[in-house]
Amino acid sequence: MTIGNIRNALLAGLILAAVPAFAEERADQVAARVGDTEILESDVTFATSFLGDSNPEATQEARKSAVVDALIDLKVVSDAAIRDGMENDETFKRQMTFLRQQALRQVYLAKAAAVAVTEDVVRKAYDERVAAMPVGEEVRLRHILTSDQAGADAAIREIAGGMPFEEVAGRTSLDDASKGKGGDLGFLTTEQLPPELGTAIATMKAGETSTNPIETPFGFHVLKLEERRKREPPAFETVSAELRSGMEAQAVGKIVADLKASARIEKLVPDVAMPDASDDGHDHGAN
Template sequence: MAVRLAAVLLAVSVAACGDNPEKLHPDAGDRVVARVEKHEIWASDVRREAVAQGLIGDAEPLDVASELFRRVLDEVIDQTLLAREAERRGLDKSPAAQRRLEAVRQRILGDMLVESAVDKAVSDEAVQRLYAEQQRRAKRSEEVRLRLILSDTRAEADAVLALLGQGTSFEAVAAQRSVDEASRALGGDLGYATPDLLPPVYAAAITEKAAGSVIGPVEASGRWAILRVEDRRAETPPTLEQARPVIVRYLTYEGVRQLLEQLRGKANVEFEIDPPRSAPQTPPPVSTAAAAASSPVATS
């Protein structure tokens, strides 16, 4: 799995990395799609530019026969022409150009190191291991399946209750009398939900009510509800595939965080400026707040 931390990769950076296609273009199935004088443009160059512009996702393929590929290829050709002309005029020799080219080179090399580290951190085995740990530590709540008949007035709700008392099926009354458009066509079926996802008055009304119980009328937001508890069950845990995106994101953040922590621990970093007074003396190398917030592992 490839991970990009840099938002933009400049096409001019290719010229600063040498001319060995074996090193520059390791992508499987890569091929030259254009030449600008002696400079080769590879399909992977075009795809990376499309990713950098946000035209496709990082893991999304780009068909060389597509209109999008041709449009981005034209942009890469233009950029290459501009870079070659800048070299011809000697602009790449200026100190400012050298600093900017070196910054791009460092960004690319940093991206490649991160990709390598994440490839090791985010494996199928690691995902499965973390998923199993999550399932072991997670505390399951209960899911309740409800049916609903919603009325505009208390009198209408009482009339509904009377019909149900006469033996009329809940589903039939819901289909005929409920003003809740979403559930009426389903016989009032609201499906399974944990109590915290229900309106608070519904959740309070069905507390400890067994399957088959009819509850109400219950006032909710100016309307009146009759509820029936269809079923109670333990909350269904997410499948591995459902949990995978969150787990992969967590492992990615952890892999990058640990790598930077190791590098910072070995390196001698000296600041030539004072940090802002409101900031800590040594700010963390990468924010892990998002990773912590999306961590799939329970903390208790």
């Protein structure tokens, strides 16, 4: 959402039910005044949390100013609506009922999910997944890529004659991504390698260089196996947020299902499944 849309989003009532009472007294700074009503810094922070990302190119001060302008507009227009008796308008009442239910649902599920998915629960799920991971291996490789076998054979002869692998790779390899690093590909799993290279390194020892070129669809390779190590699982800190998000989604689904199971519900319209998002209704088969 851009800054120019912030004001419109608020005036459209997207967060009408969630904007705090401006007249409420709080021990924080005043950001603006509309008549006798103060718009506080905490009101700005609260409203900002509902607006999502604003223009990433704008400064923090510009984004804050736009939110304050939006809250000023919201206050001015809502006061005018009250003076015109809009609080008794049936459309307004229906909208407020819907927004209130929506806000209550959001708050209830967020708190219920937080109770169900604690730090200990996330940590336990992480430990269980790590324990279930198959034991794997990573290898650190260097390679020299040539367009033909003659070039690869020449590189092998240079290395066998005492020329450092890194120097030969930097001078002759066609792989621009690794030649500047002496052909270093970093740590990889066998699954990340072309199958021909995976087969070639299966019997190689750390520090060993291949004595014959290995052909793949990319060309001819000369390999040096630098190191073998056990594949470590991703650190908890790097996956905990994604893991928590998935667990919270599952928890919310269960909470809603349990609540519906205990409620008396009558759906009086046909229960029709939504079409798959990838199905555009057209036959894309062969003519």
